[in-house]
Amino acid sequence: MTDIEQIQSIRTQTLSQLAELRASPKPTYWIDGQRVHWQEYVDALQRTVDWCDQKLGDAEPFEVRSQGIT
Numbered sequence: 001m002t003d004i005e006q007i008q009s010i011r012t013q014t015l016s017q018l019a020e021l022r023a024s025p026k027p028t029y030w031i032d033g034q035r036v037h038w039q040e041y042v043d044a045l046q047r048t049v050d051w052c053d054q055k056l057g058d059a060e061p062f063e064v065r066s067q068g069i070t
Helices: 003-023 037-057
Strands: 028-029 033-034
Touching: 033 037
Parallel strands: none
Antiparallel strands: 028 033
């Protein structure tokens, strides 16, 4: 698997998780003194998608226009 394919896979899986969380949001709660805050988790997943988008955008071919004068 190439790096690009791996990043695409991470992006796809993360978007799937985001869709599930947004379909049935959960409240913030405490377990054994540790806070579980779903919005922070959703925000972290969104940052992962943004990072993947940036990496995939950087990997796309680009065109440089130049003009020579003689």
